[in-house]
Amino acid sequence: MSRIEDAEKDYLSGMKYKDIAEKYGVSLNTVKSWKSRNGWQRDATKKKGAHKKSKRVHTKKSKVAQARSPDVIDELVENDELKDRQKAFCLYYLQRYNATWAYQKAYGADYETARRNGHRLLTNADIKKQLT
Structure with missing residues (x-):
């Protein structure tokens, strides 16, 4: 040998x-x-070294208010003080709590416009009342 x-x-x-x-x-x-x-x-059973974690693949739960969504939607539909786009803004805002993103989705605006106007919508008394 x-x-x-x-x-x-x-x-x-x-x-x-x-x-x-x-x-x-x-x-x-x-x-x-x-x-x-x-x-x-060497045998895998006698293997030395650091333990390696196995990767887990799972989907994250979305932050959409699913438990209270029927109440929120009913309340929003009954609200005559808000326009349709303002209602859409409220729904999008409740999903992510991001005014810029919600404004982009509801109004189809570019990022800069949404960044300026999303904040302004949150100061609107009717929208503030609806969100609370």
Whole structure:
């Protein structure tokens, strides 16, 4: 048997790189290269090293107020003080609590316009009353 094969048996039996290198009179890096070139692999049950977490894939629950959505929608439909787009703004705002995004969705405006006017809608007394 060659010393590489002997070193492999020692490695598989659980010997450390350092001990194998001393036994065969080679450097530590030589033993490591033998391992990678020849594909030495210890039993998976005896594997040392850090534990790796398995990735979990799941969908996040949306922040839409689903439990109270029928009440909110009924209240919004009955409200005659707000225009249709203002009602849509209220619904979108309750989904993400982001006035800019809600304004873009309700009015179809660009970002800059929505950034300026979304805040203004939140100061409207009727909309403020509806949202509370």
